[in-house]
Amino acid sequence: MANVFEDAGRRTLNELDYVGSLNIQLWLTLRAMKSALPLVGNRYRWQSTVRQMLQIGYDALPMVSIIAVCTGFILAMQGASELRRFGALHYVIDLVAVGFTRELGPLLTAIAVSGRSGSAFAAEIGTMKVTEELDSLRVMALEPIEFLLAPKYLAALISIPCLTIISNSFGIIAGGLFMFFSTRLAPLLYLRYAMESIALRDVITGLIKSLAFATIIAHVGCLEGFRVRGGPDAVGRSTTSAVVKSTFLVIVADAIFTAIFYFTVSS
Amino acid sequence: MSIISIRDLVVEYDGRLVLDGLNLDIEPGETMVLLGGSGSGKSTLLRQIIGLERPKSGSVVVKGVDITRCSPGELTKVRHSIGVAFQSAALFNSLSVKDNVALPLREHTRLAPSIIDLMVWMKLAVVGLGDFGTLLPQELSGGMKKRGAVARALALDPEILVLDEPSAGLDPIVAAELDELILLLKEAFHMTVIVVTHEMPSAFRIADRIAMLHKGIFISVGTKNEIKASQDPRVRHFIDRIPEELANATAVAAHFEKYLHSQETHQ
Numbered sequence: 001m002a003n004v005f006e007d008a009g010r011r012t013l014n015e016l017d018y019v020g021s022l023n024i025q026l027w028l029t030l031r032a033m034k035s036a037l038p039l040v041g042n043r044y045r046w047q048s049t050v051r052q053m054l055q056i057g058y059d060a061l062p063m064v065s066i067i068a069v070c071t072g073f074i075l076a077m078q079g080a081s082e083l084r085r086f087g088a089l090h091y092v093i094d095l096v097a098v099g100f101t102r103e104l105g106p107l108l109t110a111i112a113v114s115g116r117s118g119s120a121f122a123a124e125i126g127t128m129k130v131t132e133e134l135d136s137l138r139v140m141a142l143e144p145i146e147f148l149l150a151p152k153y154l155a156a157l158i159s160i161p162c163l164t165i166i167s168n169s170f171g172i173i174a175g176g177l178f179m180f181f182s183t184r185l186a187p188l189l190y191l192r193y194a195m196e197s198i199a200l201r202d203v204i205t206g207l208i209k210s211l212a213f214a215t216i217i218a219h220v221g222c223l224e225g226f227r228v229r230g231g232p233d234a235v236g237r238s239t240t241s242a243v244v245k246s247t248f249l250v251i252v253a254d255a256i257f258t259a260i261f262y263f264t265v266s267s
Numbered sequence: 268m269s270i271i272s273i274r275d276l277v278v279e280y281d282g283r284l285v286l287d288g289l290n291l292d293i294e295p296g297e298t299m300v301l302l303g304g305s306g307s308g309k310s311t312l313l314r315q316i317i318g319l320e321r322p323k324s325g326s327v328v329v330k331g332v333d334i335t336r337c338s339p340g341e342l343t344k345v346r347h348s349i350g351v352a353f354q355s356a357a358l359f360n361s362l363s364v365k366d367n368v369a370l371p372l373r374e375h376t377r378l379a380p381s382i383i384d385l386m387v388w389m390k391l392a393v394v395g396l397g398d399f400g401t402l403l404p405q406e407l408s409g410g411m412k413k414r415g416a417v418a419r420a421l422a423l424d425p426e427i428l429v430l431d432e433p434s435a436g437l438d439p440i441v442a443a444e445l446d447e448l449i450l451l452l453k454e455a456f457h458m459t460v461i462v463v464t465h466e467m468p469s470a471f472r473i474a475d476r477i478a479m480l481h482k483g484i485f486i487s488v489g490t491k492n493e494i495k496a497s498q499d500p501r502v503r504h505f506i507d508r509i510p511e512e513l514a515n516a517t518a519v520a521a522h523f524e525k526y527l528h529s530q531e532t533h534q
Binding site for chain 2: 042141
């Protein structure tokens with residue numbers, strides 16, 4: 001029995017330690033962010049930020065677009081099969097447009113980026129730790145948080161909302177294609193209805209979510225890399241852990257944000 | 268006045284004593300070799316000297332600054348005067364050898380790119396890698412990687428050069444070439460050189476003084492002739508390659524009995 005409590009206590013302490021480390025890392029990164037900005041920061045750091053933006057954003061574009069198109073179709077078809085029975089097929093437009101802008105766009109993008117870039121951050125930093133490259137940075141008076149994390153975080157903060165907007169657009173376009181083939185609704189008319197159903201607030205809440213998801217993905221990925229101990233197998237474990245933890249936290253954060261936005265609209 | 272002064276240095280890992288009250292003074296311009304077997308604590312001592320870890324107690328004063336207690340700003344300043352080449356070379360795999368050497372110059376100086384290029388070429392030429400600057404670290408042999416790491420350590424013309432196991436894993440000819448390089452650097456740049464090694468021929472070739480570590484304490488500190496003449500059995504064992512503990516049948520039987528006893532207790 002004592003072992004059960006001991007184990008529970010140890011796990012709780014480990015989780016608290018993890019959350020504490022995430023917070024400290026976030027604080028240190030925010031302090032170091034200035035160096036990654038263009039014009040006022042260090043130009044090598046900004047160049048690194050641009051490289052990261054291309055990797056996180058541009059390289060993920062085909063994957064995010066295809067996921068959005070497929071999900072847009074799925075949502076439209078599933079919605080249509082139920083709504084058709086009530087003669088409310090036109091509500092598919094609202095379902096797809098609002099569903100994507102508020103929820104699916106940010107969430108699908110975050111899950112795709114978490115799998116691609118969160119794991120890459122953990123693998124890159126973890127390998128650098130194992131091969132003493134992080135120590136090497138420190139002895140050259142270069143702080144890994146400023147040198148590695150700040151450009152990645154800034155790049156994620158810029159790229160992920162951009163990808164979210166693109167994902168929203170592709171999802172809505174997929175809904176339009178479905179409506180065109182199933183009801184012969186003209187694309188321009190579909191677009192007009194879709195725009196009418198989306199409020200500015202929906203777009204803003206979706207983008208706020210995507211900023212929070214960017215923070216989670218960048219920081220969990222990097223923290224997993226910094227916490228690597230041991231050899232190459234530990235790097236593999238940290239990569240898996242980065243994807244699992246960031247996906248889990250993204251969904252939890254999504255639920256919290258959705259609840260906040262739902263209750264603030266209702267009240 | 269000593270350039271590095273270590274006083275009563277105690278280091279513990281998880282309650283296990285690794286360094287036990289070390290005292291050592293390193294004079295400007297001398298080559299100090301930290302000699303010792305595996306697990307003697309020499310790499311731990313090196314990490315203390317370059318400020319990568321903090322001790323449990325004691326002090327490490329480098330150029331008048333106690334780096335165990337100083338502010339991050341002071342530590343950064345001290346680190347500008349120390350060049351470190353790690354055992355694994357720790358060159359950044361994503362950068363060419365040339366860019367690895369240029370990194371500290373780009374980050375810590377305001378020199379024009381053309382001057383940086385010239386300085387990088389000079390450093391690479393000194394270590395015999397003048398024609399290999401454009402290669403990536405993974406395209407170099409073990410000895411070339413180590414020389415690349417030395418070139419990077421020399422980038423900011425440090426007063427103190429620290430080399431961790433420079434000859435480990437190299438064939439005798441390449442190891443001898445590195446020894447000659449260390450002697451050349453000392454003569455050309457009048458640096459204080461600290462070398463961690465367990466290779467006796469290398470230590471006797473390059474050292475002005477040798478500090479011999481055994482189980483976390485200095486058992487002998489002196490010139491190479493004093494060390495060679497030492498009658499301390501632990502020093503003699505190391506120099507004459509005499510194993511301390513041989514596996515014998517009695518010891519194996521005792522271990523086996525202990526194991527059986529522990530199994531019975533568990534059951």
